[in-house]
Amino acid sequence: MLIGKMNPGKDGDEARSGDALPETIPHWPAPHGTNALNAHFALPGSKSLTGRELILAALADGPGTLRAPLHSRDSALMVEALRALGTEITELPSKNPFGADFRVVPAPELTGSTSIECGLAGTVMRFVPPLAALALGPVAFDGDPYARKRPMRPLLDALRALGADVADEGRGALPFTVHGAGALHGGRVEIDASLSSQFVSALLLAGPRFTEGVHVVHTGERLPSVPHIEMTLAALRARGVDASSPAPGEWRVAPGPIGALDTTIEPDLSNAAPFLAAALVTGGRVTISDWPASTTQVGDQLRTLLPAFGAEITVAADGAVTAHGDGVLRGVHLDIPEAGELAPTLIGLAALAAHGSDGTDGVASEITGIGHIRHHETDRIAALVAEIRGLGGDAEELPDGIRVSPAALHGGVWQSYADHRMATTGALIGLRVPGVEVEDIACTSKTLPEFPELWQRMLGIGAATEGEMIDAVAVMGVEGVQAASPLLGGLGRAARSFLEGL
Numbered sequence: 469m470l471i472g473k474m475n476p477g478k479d480g481d482e483a484r485s486g487d488a489l490p491e492t493i494p495h496w497p498a499p500h501g502t503n504a505l506n507a508h509f510a511l512p513g514s515k516s517l518t519g520r521e522l523i524l525a526a527l528a529d530g531p532g533t534l535r536a537p538l539h540s541r542d543s544a545l546m547v548e549a550l551r552a553l554g555t556e557i558t559e560l561p562s563k564n565p566f567g568a569d570f571r572v573v574p575a576p577e578l579t580g581s582t583s584i585e586c587g588l589a590g591t592v593m594r595f596v597p598p599l600a601a602l603a604l605g606p607v608a609f610d611g612d613p614y615a616r617k618r619p620m621r622p623l624l625d626a627l628r629a630l631g632a633d634v635a636d637e638g639r640g641a642l643p644f645t646v647h648g649a650g651a652l653h654g655g656r657v658e659i660d661a662s663l664s665s666q667f668v669s670a671l672l673l674a675g676p677r678f679t680e681g682v683h684v685v686h687t688g689e690r691l692p693s694v695p696h697i698e699m700t701l702a703a704l705r706a707r708g709v710d711a712s713s714p715a716p717g718e719w720r721v722a723p724g725p726i727g728a729l730d731t732t733i734e735p736d737l738s739n740a741a742p743f744l745a746a747a748l749v750t751g752g753r754v755t756i757s758d759w760p761a762s763t764t765q766v767g768d769q770l771r772t773l774l775p776a777f778g779a780e781i782t783v784a785a786d787g788a789v790t791a792h793g794d795g796v797l798r799g800v801h802l803d804i805p806e807a808g809e810l811a812p813t814l815i816g817l818a819a820l821a822a823h824g825s826d827g828t829d830g831v832a833s834e835i836t837g838i839g840h841i842r843h844h845e846t847d848r849i850a851a852l853v854a855e856i857r858g859l860g861g862d863a864e865e866l867p868d869g870i871r872v873s874p875a876a877l878h879g880g881v882w883q884s885y886a887d888h889r890m891a892t893t894g895a896l897i898g899l900r901v902p903g904v905e906v907e908d909i910a911c912t913s914k915t916l917p918e919f920p921e922l923w924q925r926m927l928g929i930g931a932a933t934e935g936e937m938i939d940a941v942a943v944m945g946v947e948g949v950q951a952a953s954p955l956l957g958g959l960g961r962a963a964r965s966f967l968e969g970l
């Protein structure tokens with residue numbers, strides 16, 4: 469089941485090693501690739517767009533459809549949260565190989581007297597409480613052990629300032645209860661969003677339904693992940709809402725209806741990061757199809773960030789994006805407050821640049837502007853430093869980033885901290901360094917349950933490609949392919965969904 473506590477993660481700030489959980493699930497031996505890659509495939513829908521469109525569809529003035537949404541633990545938690553508030557969400561058959569479409573019928577009035585499981589999903593724990601304030605009755609929120617450490621206080625205080633009744637016993641974190649009164653006054657509110665842009669997005673997404681709309685003013689010195697706030701504004705405008713940013717660090721959403729929409733979710737470009745990075749690591753090429761021509765996703769910045777490590781990026785006429793590498797990774801100095809979500813992959817590349825390659829000395833890198841990623845699924849700066857050091861590397865924490873100095877890496881266990889991007893970074897490092905074992909690869913289900921299957925497919929191991937499935941179905945029919953699946957090495961999740969979608 470996707471939405472349960474698949475792995476409670478480490479309930480502590482301390483990173484690494486001797487204090488790992490009792491091991492019940494074998495580690496995942498990261499495939500080691502010595503051949504240059506030549507892979508081409510599609511990725512499932514964006515976590516951030518799926519979450520926003522589900523929220524807006526639940527608040528809309530009529531039923532709507534999300535095509536090609538993400539199906540993962542985070543999106544399942546969002547669906548269940550909105551259902552708990554009275555939204556009707558049904559799955560529609562789809563040609564999308566990664567799963568069903570969603571039909572969303574908004575509740576006439578949001579219902580309270582319920583509880584919401586947030587898992588480790590920042591988007592659920594931040595985006596849903598404003599809706600709970602619009603519901604009638606208490607709504608209790610809780611999540612995974614590490615989720616209780618993720619900051620919530622600025623958002624809960626802002627909701628109180630806008631008229632909501634929130635009980636958190638002074639914790640400023642999960643668990644808390646929003647006592648919904650059926651409406652929220654709204655208006656101007658100041659908030660320090662330096663720990664997470666999601667506080668701002670949360671207020672803006674529900675803002676049209678506040679009596680006075682909302683005018684959010686950021687008071688902190690830094691503001692991370694600005695493209696995610698721009699994504700929120702764009703999603704609101706696409707539904708006819710008057711949403712703007714009159715000045716840097718200030719946003720206004722007018723009260724009014726949120727238009728119903730049939731919308732298609734773009735592929736998750738942040739999840740493209742480890743795959744495109746794999747082209748650089750092996751000295752090959754990896755192509756991701758259906759890359760949107762224009763997008764608000766921060767993952768689009770991979771097209772400019774990966775060249776700093778030595779990649780060449782090409783865009784085909786049909787939009788597919790290819791990363792080409794020569795196997796020699798360059799050191800980087802990057803300041804990327806807007807792209808913290810991409811940092812684990814980029815730091816993985818920096819660790820491999822510091823490791824060097826066949827006769828080439830390693831080179832140093834520094835990645836800064838990402839202090840807020842200490843508040844993601846785990847303290848990612850501490851965790852990355854600990855795991856790189858655990859494999860023999862030389863990494864150190866900076867106040868708002870990480871420095872990696874030349875040192876050769878060796879095999880060993882790479883801990884994931886229940887963090888999908890830690891797990892995929894371990895896989896990336898294992899591609900070049902033999903003997904890396906990733907603890908808890910299953911935590912990639914947070915945003916990409918297909919990760920192990922897609923990674924293996926990229927390397928030419930295991931599950932059938934979509935093209936192979938189409939050929940096999942043409943010759944043998946759906947039932948024939950299902951019957952023969954043991955001979956095909958079993959059907960992976962994507963292949964099974966592909967057959968179900970026929």
Ligand SMILES: O=C(O)C1=C[C@@H](OP(=O)(O)O)[C@@H](O)[C@H](O)C1
Pocket residue numbers: 515516517519590591663664665666669692693696808809840
């Ligand atoms: O709004 C969103 O969908 C997100 C915003 C960002 O959060 P932070 O601002 O906390 O970095 C990003 O890192 C996260 O993965 C998704």
Ligand SMILES: C=C(OP(=O)(O)O)C(=O)O
Pocket residue numbers: 588589590591809844845889915
């Ligand atoms: C920070 C992330 O997730 P969340 O939405 O839980 O904040 C992430 O996916 O990198």
